[in-house]
Amino acid sequence: MLNNDSIVALATASGTGAIAIIRVSGQDAISIVNTVFKSIKNKDLTKQKSHTLHLGHIVDETKTLDQVLVSVFKGPNSYTGENTVEISCHGSTYIQQQIIQLLLRKGCRMADAGEFTLRAFLNGKLDLSQAEAVADLISSDNEASHQIAMQQMRGGFSNEIAKLREELLNFASLIELELDFAEEDVEFADRSQFNELINRIEFVLKRLVDSFAVGNVIKNGIPVAIVGEPNVGKSTLLNALLNEERAIVSDIAGTTRDTIEDELTIGGIGFRFIDTAGIRDTQDVVESIGIKKTFEKIEQAQVILYLVDGCQLSVDGKLDNLLVEINRTQNQYPQKPILILINKKDLLSDKLLHTIETKLATNNQQLATLFISAKQNVGVEELKNQLLSFVNTGALRNNETIITNTRHYDSLLKALEEIQKVKFGLETSLSSDLMALDIKEALYHFGMITGQVTNDELLGNIFANFCIGK
Known part of the structure; x- marks a missing residue:
C-alpha cells in the first residue's frame, strides 16, 4: 500500500490568511x-542538512510566484519518515494554488485525505492508535478532549497494550512449544505466572473498557436536555448558560416548537445543551411534533435538567403533582442523572422556599435540587458546578488512560472476551491446543488496536476521515 511517489497538499486551513504552509x-x-526554489544565497536544497530553514523565492520559469521560507526534513527523521519539505508562503489563495499547481507539473500528485499520517504509520513513525489520535487532536474543541488526544499521541494507551501483547505473545510461544512436544507431556509455560499475567491483562482491559463511557461523552460533548412544562423558563435558562440570546423568549406558552441546541465548555468539558418544546397536552399539530422531539432528545441526553416554575408551586396540589411527575421521569430514565431546577427563586417567599425544600427532600432524597432564577442569572454558576459533578473527571486529573475511539472499544471488548476464555481454560485445565486458539484471537484483537494486524480496508476507513494535508 505504501507509495514512493511524492505528494503535495495545503497543510494549513484553506482560505486567505497571513501565512499558508504547503507540504511535500x-x-x-x-x-x-529544489527545481522551483531559488535561494537568496544560491543554496542547493538537495545538499542541505535535515531540519534546516531556507529563505528564497518560488519561481515558475521566469515568473516569481512568492517569497517563501522552505523547511527541509530528510527521512527517516521526518513526520512521514520520508523526505519532506514544507513551504511557508503568503496566505493568498491565488499564491497557494499557483505553487501547488507548479509542483503538480513538476511530478507531485495531490495527497489523499490523511495520506501524510498514513505514510507515517506505514513507515513506523506512529502506531495506528497514535495516528488516529492525530485526527482527534485536530478536532478537539475543549481542554478535556485535547488532553485525551495528546495522551494517546504520546503512546500511553498503545504502549500499555503493546507491552501486554508482547508478554502474552511470549507465553503463546511456550504454549505452541508444548504442542510440539505433546507426546512427552511437558509444560514449558509456568501456569502460575501465566495465570498472574492473564489476571493482570483482564484488569487492564476492564479498566480501559469502563473508561469508554466517560471518554465517549467527553470527546463528543455531553448532551443535556432542558425539559419541563411550557413557559417555565427553559429558553431563558439556555440563554443564561450561553450568555447570549440564543433562544426566543416569550410569555406565550408553546413558543419553542422545535429543539434548539448549542455547546458550552465548562471546566474543560464540552456540554451540548438542548432547549426542548414544553411538555403538555395540545391539539396544535406543529407543537405536537416539537413535543415528540422533546422525548427523543431526552432519550439521547446524558443528563436531564427538569425545570419548574417555582411560582406555580404555590397553587394547591401543584407541588404534589410535580413530585409524581419527577418520580415518573426518574423511573423512566433510571440511568440518567436528573437535576431538579426550581426557577424564579427571586419571586418566591421564604415560606414557600422552605415548603418546597422540605417536601422535595422528603420525597426525592436521591435527586439533586437547585433553586435558580434564569432571568436574574441567579444559581447559574452553581448549576454549572453541579453539571461538572455528574462527569467523572477524576481520570483526567489523575492522567489515567481514557478510551474515546469506538474501534478501540470494540477491539478491547473482543480481546477481553478471549482473555476470559483463556482464564477459564487455566482454571479448568483445558488442553494447550484449545487455549492456544483463544490466545491467538486475543493477540489478533490487540494487534488491531495498534496496527500490528491490519488491512487496506481498515486503513482506508480510518484515514478517509482525515483532512487533506494531514
Missing part, C-alpha cells in the same frame, strides 16, 4: 522543490 513528502520531494 516522498523520495523525490526535496529534489522536486
